[in-house]
Amino acid sequence: MVFKILTIVLLLPPAIHFTLKFIKHKSLYPFMPFKYNFRRRRITFAKTLKLLDERHVKMIIETGTSREGLKNTKGDGAATFVFGKWAQQNNAKMHSVDINEDSVKGAQNEINKQNLNDTITVHLSDSLEFLKTFENTVDFLYLDSYDYSKTDVDIQIKSQEHHLKEFKLIENKLHDNSIVLIDDCGLPGGGKGKTVVEYMLKKDWKVLIDAYQILLVKK
Ligand SMILES: C[S@@+](CC[C@H](N)C(=O)[O-])C[C@H]1O[C@@H](n2cnc3c(N)ncnc32)[C@H](O)[C@@H]1O
Known part of the structure; x- marks a missing residue:
């Protein structure tokens, strides 16, 4: 009896630890392999994939x-x-733009590895320059550039203004069925999306999900 109790007491913490780890693991399975944990973005990624x-x-x-x-x-x-x-999988095209050469190299390596060259084009450019000259209609816009800071208010404002500028430059290429997702919003100071979402809400956009990311569609 004592032995049984001792075994349970010893096994309990690892079991609890394992259960908590499992609960925290937010996968997009079966769309993505189970091993990938999308954590705080799972809910918005899943809804966005449905909308796409x-x-x-x-x-x-x-x-x-x-x-x-994918690391x-x-x-x-x-x-x-x-x-x-x-x-x-859906015969669509994706353009991803980044100002940093190493970021572009990192993404390109994975594109090669996943055989995504016919689908994704990664551009080395300031996003504002890229968006200014983009000529096609955009069905889904994902804003996630200028890195945000949890503590530096100056960086917070610069990041927020940058994301607003991005949106304004591509706004006229969006249409009634377009989808906009903004990353890193649930952060001190309002995150990357604060200023651009305020702007969008004054126009004809509405928030579908306001979580760590903010997902918007037209009213
Ligand atoms: C948080 S990461 C993007 C993460 C990526 N969207 C993902 O889901 O894995 C931010 C990236 O924005 C890039 N960046 C920062 N300022 C930029 C700008 N003005 N134009 C384009 N990219 C920029 C950085 O070089 C960095 O690689």
């Missing part, structure tokens, strides 16, 4: 590319490869 299906999206733009390929699903999100995979 429903709205027959053909053109995707992402600002700020997945610099670590950082928990931290950065790896959106290039989530939405890029969807695009490949």
Whole structure:
């Protein structure tokens, strides 16, 4: 009896630890292999993937590319490869733009590895320059460039203003069925989306999900 109790007491902490780890693991399975943990972005990624299906999206733009390929699903999100995979399966195209050469190299390596070259084009450019000259209609816009800071208010404002500028430059290429997702919003100071979402809400946009990311569609 004592032995049984001792065994239970000894096994309990690892079992609890394992259960908690399992609960915290937010996968997009079966769309993405189970091993990838999308954590705080799972809910918005899942809803966005559903909308991409429903709205027959053909053109995707992402600002700020997945610099670590598929390695950082928990931290950065790896959106290039989530939405890029969807695009490949649905005969859509994706353009991902980044100002940093290493980020572009990191994304390109994964694009090669996943055979996504016919679907995703990664551009080395300031997102504002890229968006200014983009000529096609955009069905899904993902804003995730200028890195945000949890503590530095100056960086927070610069990041928020940058994302607003991005939106304004591509706004006239969006249409009634377009989808906009903004990353890193649930952070001190309002995150990347604060200023651009305020702007969008004064226009004809509404928030579908306001979580760590903010997902918007037209009213
Ligand atoms: C958080 S990461 C993007 C993560 C990626 N969207 C993902 O889901 O994995 C932010 C990226 O934005 C890029 N960036 C910062 N300022 C930029 C700008 N002005 N134009 C384009 N990219 C920029 C950085 O170089 C960095 O690679």
